[in-house]
Amino acid sequence: MTTAEGDVFAIRTSQDVVIVRQEVRARAVKAGLGLVDQTKIITAASELARNTLDYGGGGTVVMEAIEANGRRGVRLTFEDHGPGIADIELAMKDGYTSGQGLGLGLGGSRRLANEFFIESRIGEGTKVVITRWK
Amino acid sequence: MTTAEGDVFAIRTSQDVVIVRQEVRARAVKAGLGLVDQTKIITAASELARNTLDYGGGGTVVMEAIEANGRRGVRLTFEDHGPGIADIELAMKDGYTSGQGLGLGLGGSRRLANEFFIESRIGEGTKVVITRWK
Amino acid sequence: MERIPILAMGKALLITIQVDMHDRLALALEEDLTNRIASTGARGVLIDISSLEIVDSFIGRMLDNIAAVSRVLDAETVVVGMRPAVAITLVELGLSLTGVKTALNVERGMALLRSQCATRRGTHDHRRG
Amino acid sequence: MERIPILAMGKALLITIQVDMHDRLALALEEDLTNRIASTGARGVLIDISSLEIVDSFIGRMLDNIAAVSRVLDAETVVVGMRPAVAITLVELGLSLTGVKTALNVERGMALLRSQCATRRGTHDHRRG
């Protein structure tokens, strides 16, 4: 698999979440994703960027154009050094929220992505990686 | 019990899953299964073939015509060399999915078959055997 | 890639699934249908599955999704013609299709869609009267 | 801070969301709209989201909230113009927007609001009669 060098974006304000959506959109278009697939990865990115901001206390997202077996795609890696998630299985459940959300962000973005990876350590932070292929 | 030599089918694409359904149907008819029993084993085969493809990274199914105590039946053995299943009990639970499914494939095909056997080893692969008797 | 045809019947769209769909074909149908609802302003969708020999969890999810997406776009979905053996198997599989309206056949399905539109139109008449 | 404009159209309020809203802007809209319903006595709210490229769970919750708050203030909310790709994504995300009425476009949305006000008027007359 080849990976173009990733671009890093800070997520510190709710305006940054808007920028993340726009940058993901540009990359999804460039990777040749169809309209529905673009919409799915932008929506997943919006959910994860908001989590990074609201629960992770801010962080970063790395956006990569990837290619494997002749297929192109977009990979997004959200990372924060916030409080971490104590019970990932619970956090992934549709409807579970510790805040004011609908509790659909993590489960929903797993459904919207082709690949989903989450790693979190209490007191150290959280990392979520999603990939959408053309 | 007597077992006719089994036929092996590759499961590499979603078109192969369609072929598996058709081949299972032909064998269920030949074994004299009634319409409801045919429908049940074809549906279970569809679920397991899709798992072999989506989670096992592709694999094979062996289809056998079997006979025991004067009863005829169909036995299907799905096998892949994919990542395996870490927690089989969890995977069998209705509603549990690590992907985009409904989480009904394993639990449902156990209910739809007369006999159900599953074996999986992390890093080695997964084997599921179902049998439906006339 | 082949596609499943979508027919316009008055204010409704009719899909007759006649092939054993592979998964990508099912996803393409979902997308095609959604676009057609939006472009035609259809108020109803009739999906005839009388040719389907099985409905597995993937197709079940597709039917549920189509019904949910249609609803968001203000159209009703009715699934017609499910074979008895399929219905029995579906329940055993654990799929309840609670989000999907069903009818015995195309005529009854059309009647169901009409009655639903009529409820809406009825309200209008009342206002005008 | 910028705000999203709210237009009065007869007894209804019309909001056309044309920007990619950040979360605080969405919250401000919810508040502005609630105040406007209360001050004008509007009976209907039409939210045109045809420019929106995505609806995530935050915006979905905003739409649900607006519909719920409007209902309490005796106004109906209709969301119009959702793009097909957005509808498909919303359902996959897990949002069903069951509390929100939808229509294909502004005309249909207005017709829906009118028919609903008429039902109420009908009911009122009946009660008075």
Ligand SMILES: Nc1ncnc2c1ncn2[C@@H]1O[C@H](COP(=O)(O)OP(=O)(O)O)[C@@H](O)[C@H]1O
């Ligand atoms: N980056 C993160 N850092 C810490 N906790 C998180 C993070 N992301 C998600 N969580 C936890 O997981 C829960 C569920 O998240 P999610 O499914 O996105 O729903 P919501 O965002 O509506 O709360 C959150 O309420 C929060 O407790």
Ligand SMILES: Nc1ncnc2c1ncn2[C@@H]1O[C@H](COP(=O)(O)OP(=O)(O)O)[C@@H](O)[C@H]1O
């Ligand atoms: N052949 C397989 N290889 C690896 N994991 C599997 C396999 N089959 C099933 N699984 C795991 O078991 C889970 C549950 O499977 P299933 O009940 O069929 O539901 P679904 O297919 O909807 O995910 C899957 O999400 C996957 O994590």
